[in-house]
Amino acid sequence: MTALPFLPVILAGGSGERFWPLSRKHRPKQFLTLDETGRSLLQATSDRLSVLSGSAEQVMVVTGGEYRTQVLEQLPEMPVENLIVEPVARDTAPAVLYAALRVAQEAPDAVMGVFPADHRITDPGAFGQVVRRAISVAHTTGQLVTLGITPTFAATGYGYIQRGELLLGGELPAYRVDRFTEKPDAQTARALVADGRYTWNSGMFIWRVEAILAAFRQHQPEMYAQLSEAFRQGRRAQGIRTTFPELQKISIDYAILEKSDQVVVIPAEFGWDDLGDWNALERLLKTEGQNVAVGRHVGLDTGGAILYTTRGDDLIATIGLEDVVIVRTDEVTLVVRKDRTQDIKKVVQQLKAHPELERFA
Numbered sequence: 001m002t003a004l005p006f007l008p009v010i011l012a013g014g015s016g017e018r019f020w021p022l023s024r025k026h027r028p029k030q031f032l033t034l035d036e037t038g039r040s041l042l043q044a045t046s047d048r049l050s051v052l053s054g055s056a057e058q059v060m061v062v063t064g065g066e067y068r069t070q071v072l073e074q075l076p077e078m079p080v081e082n083l084i085v086e087p088v089a090r091d092t093a094p095a096v097l098y099a100a101l102r103v104a105q106e107a108p109d110a111v112m113g114v115f116p117a118d119h120r121i122t123d124p125g126a127f128g129q130v131v132r133r134a135i136s137v138a139h140t141t142g143q144l145v146t147l148g149i150t151p152t153f154a155a156t157g158y159g160y161i162q163r164g165e166l167l168l169g170g171e172l173p174a175y176r177v178d179r180f181t182e183k184p185d186a187q188t189a190r191a192l193v194a195d196g197r198y199t200w201n202s203g204m205f206i207w208r209v210e211a212i213l214a215a216f217r218q219h220q221p222e223m224y225a226q227l228s229e230a231f232r233q234g235r236r237a238q239g240i241r242t243t244f245p246e247l248q249k250i251s252i253d254y255a256i257l258e259k260s261d262q263v264v265v266i267p268a269e270f271g272w273d274d275l276g277d278w279n280a281l282e283r284l285l286k287t288e289g290q291n292v293a294v295g296r297h298v299g300l301d302t303g304g305a306i307l308y309t310t311r312g313d314d315l316i317a318t319i320g321l322e323d324v325v326i327v328r329t330d331e332v333t334l335v336v337r338k339d340r341t342q343d344i345k346k347v348v349q350q351l352k353a354h355p356e357l358e359r360f361a
Contacts, residue, residue, distance in 0.1 A: 005110040006135050007209075008049040009099040012042055012063040012071060012117035013089055017345040018277035021332035022310065025361050030117035031070050034275065035284060041275070042117045043074050048124050049115060052131055060084060060102070061117075062095045087244040093255035094247045096205075097216055097223060098240075101231050103209045111135050112212065114205040114252070120284065122271030130268040133172040134206040137264065141167070144215060144257065145206045146177065148199025148265040149272045154189035157276050157342065159201035159253070161265050162192075177263040180253060199267045201253070203274070211262070219259040223247055277341040278325045281306050295328075306338065332360055 016029025023029040030042045037044065042061075050056040056077040062084045063071050071083060084099055096114055103112050113131065121127050134145045148161045159182050163175035180201065184192060192198040216224040226247060230239035248255075257263050273280055282292050291299060295309030295316065302318040309316060309328040316326055325341060327334040336344065351361040 005107055006053050006058070006113065007103050007107060007110045008053050008059055008113040008115060009084075009096075009103070010042070010045055010049065010059065010061045010115050010117050011092060011095055012061050012067065013086060013095065014116070014118060016118060017348045018341060019275070020344050020348050021327060021329045021334055021360070022308065026066075027070070028067070029275065031067075031074060034281075035120070040074055041120065042071070044121075045115060045117050045119065046075055046078070048121065048127060049113070051124075052113075052128055057082070060099060062086060062099050064089055087241045090244065090247045090249045092252040093220065093250045094223065094227070094244065096212065096252045097220075097227055098244075100209050100212050100216070101228060104213060105231075108209065110209050111138050112207060112209045116203050116274070118275055119202070119204075120271075120273045120275055120280075124270075126268070126270035127272075130172060130266060130270060131206065133170075133174075134266055137168060137174045137266065138206045138208055138211070141174075141264070142208060142211050143167070143174075143262050143264045144211060144260060145174070146257065146263060146265045147202045147204040147206075148267045149202050150267055150269045151193045151198065151200055154186065154193045155200065156183055156186055156189050158274070159183055160189075160192050160198045161201050162195075162198050163265050163267065167264050172266055172268065174264045174266050177257075177265050180258050199265060200272075202272060205252070205257075212256070215256050215260050215262065220248075220255050223255070277344065278306055278308075278327065278336075279338055279341055281308065304338070 012030050014028060016023035019029045031040050033040050046059055049059050053059060057079055059078055060082045061071050065085050068085055084102060086095060100112060103110055130147060134147060138145045159180060161180055162178040164178035165176050166173055167176050168174040226243050230243040273283055285292050290303040291305040293307040295312055295314055297307045297316045299318045302321045304323040305318060305321055306325045307316045314328060316328060323338045325336050325338055348361050351357045
């Protein structure tokens with residue numbers, strides 16, 4: 001347990017569309033179990049953070065109303081009052097501000113952490129060391145701390161952080177952030193990795209709650225005024241329901257981090273993967289063969305394929321295929337080239353646009 005007051009907040013409102021059709025509107029990725037542990041991604045995230053905060057009673061979760069029941073079922077040890085329900089999804093900036101205002105009411109001197117619910121971490125010991133270092137940096141400097149992942153390949157699905165001057169040395173040094181780069185094309189990604197000054201943006205942040213609230217007042221004054229006023233109202237729940245849909249839909253990166261000069265990054269390695277799309281299964285389930293298969297597969301002249309079926313007795317047979325993803329669920333089958341998995345979201349959006357197909361989304 002860290003000696004400093006630390007309140008981690010898990011963001012669990014995402015739809016996980018790039019893991020469709022396994023991840024669906026009624027049960028998105030964060031509630032799924034994708035490895036041999038038997039714990040869902042949300043449960044595994046809570047397990048890691050409970051160790052760092054001292055108990056599961058210190059962990060908070062932000063989610064949408066449609067997922068409230070699933071969160072409480074999966075995290076029965078978390079007090080129900082620690083569940084923050086957004087009336088509508090407005091991206092991560094409003095979610096973080098909502099949580100920060102809640103934390104400030106209960107522990108205004110606390111260090112607050114923000115963690116996505118759907119990441120996989122294979123070295124929780126190293127993760128704990130990095131987070132404890134980030135808590136110390138945030139507490140002593142008042143900076144907004146990001147965790148940067150040392151790149152292992154030229155990823156085009158992640159954002160990048162360029163580190164600048166050294167702020168604090170030591171075993172886990174902290175650097176001022178020079179700039180953020182959104183998901184690059186392949187050529188740019190290769191150049192960023194070769195540069196040596198860039199880390200992947202993990203989407204995990206640690207800061208004093210008063211520091212992030214000050215950043216919102218400076219860089220998002222309208223959003224801060226709207227939501228803080230809703231908190232001051234006598235009937236807070238009604239105020240939040242009325243105000244939240246009016247907030248700008250924007251990520252915490254765009255809203256705060258890319259505007260602030262008070263951001264630092266701690267480069268780290270702890271076996272991180274954000275499981276962003278089906279290609280992550282290849283990294284998750286390392287095998288000796290040419291293909292990665294969950295379920296039965298018979299392949300002829302097939303290589304570099306990712307195959308997944310929700311029913312272990314089913315069989316997927318392939319002939320003459322290279323670098324494809326095939327996913328078979330009870331009512332949907334997906335076939336996509338591995339280099340086009342980012343476009344799965346577009347298919348889901350098409351389904352949502354047609355009432356007769358919306359149930360498949």
